[in-house]
Amino acid sequence: MMPLLTTKGLSRDFGGLRAVDRVDFSLMPGEIRAVIGPNGAGKTTFVSLVSGRIQPSAGMIVFDGADITNLPAYVRVRRGIAYTFQLTSVYANLSVYANVALPAQLTLRHGSHSRSAIQAAVMTALERTGLADRAHMPAGQLSYGHQRLLEVAMGLALKPRLLILDEPTQGLADSEIDNFVTLVREIAKNATVLLIEHNMPVVMQLADRITVFNAGKILAEGTPEAIRENAAVQEAYLGTAP
Numbered sequence: 001m002m003p004l005l006t007t008k009g010l011s012r013d014f015g016g017l018r019a020v021d022r023v024d025f026s027l028m029p030g031e032i033r034a035v036i037g038p039n040g041a042g043k044t045t046f047v048s049l050v051s052g053r054i055q056p057s058a059g060m061i062v063f064d065g066a067d068i069t070n071l072p073a074y075v076r077v078r079r080g081i082a083y084t085f086q087l088t089s090v091y092a093n094l095s096v097y098a099n100v101a102l103p104a105q106l107t108l109r110h111g112s113h114s115r116s117a118i119q120a121a122v123m124t125a126l127e128r129t130g131l132a133d134r135a136h137m138p139a140g141q142l143s144y145g146h147q148r149l150l151e152v153a154m155g156l157a158l159k160p161r162l163l164i165l166d167e168p169t170q171g172l173a174d175s176e177i178d179n180f181v182t183l184v185r186e187i188a189k190n191a192t193v194l195l196i197e198h199n200m201p202v203v204m205q206l207a208d209r210i211t212v213f214n215a216g217k218i219l220a221e222g223t224p225e226a227i228r229e230n231a232a233v234q235e236a237y238l239g240t241a242p
């Protein structure tokens, strides 16, 4: 099987700081991959490079066999890469429904874009994320955690092949986190999921494999069990060898 996503020597400098440092990464179709690592390790910068939100200083990104390194973000969206930004994409004054209708229209543009097709796509995304009963609320009136779920709904409306989630459980209550875990498993039946997540129980429950970033590099990669036992990972997190 061919990887869905590959990066080769991917790097990004901010002034003198190398936030992502020659990362070789590979993701198989259908996988749920968690990206973990200490604050400032380069996780958000890495997924921002994949989404096209920022440009690399060096290296290459291949998606579905094609070099996408120089493609703008909106073209990557059309090719199937959706990225939930951390609350930068939610329109507070628009209804929850309207927020999801925007990306739904984008994907339906090339096919059917009837009102009912959009409505169906929006309601499916809202039902999956548990937001259907809040469809007519202004998005800005949702709790922080529900705004994060709205971002997931907006990503789902794009019907992505690769869904990138950046700390989606931040601000969710424990009961909502359980639903979220179920939701990601559902999503992964039709898509590949790349998940930055600080909640370790969520990571351990969901991930097929875990990639650990530290200081812009991949420190370790493996199954949840292997990562849990990895001494270098424990040291990066806890500051002490086991």
Ligand SMILES: Nc1ncnc2c1ncn2[C@@H]1O[C@H](COP(=O)(O)OP(=O)(O)OP(=O)(O)O)[C@@H](O)[C@H]1O
Pocket: 014, 017, 019, 037, 038, 039, 040, 041, 042, 043, 044, 045, 046
């Ligand atoms: N736009 C920017 N300008 C300057 N420095 C940046 C910028 N974005 C990120 N950095 C720096 O790059 C490094 C990696 O940041 P990044 O946000 O990718 O880490 P992270 O692993 O996602 O951290 P966190 O878990 O705290 O979100 C940090 O030192 C950060 O300060």
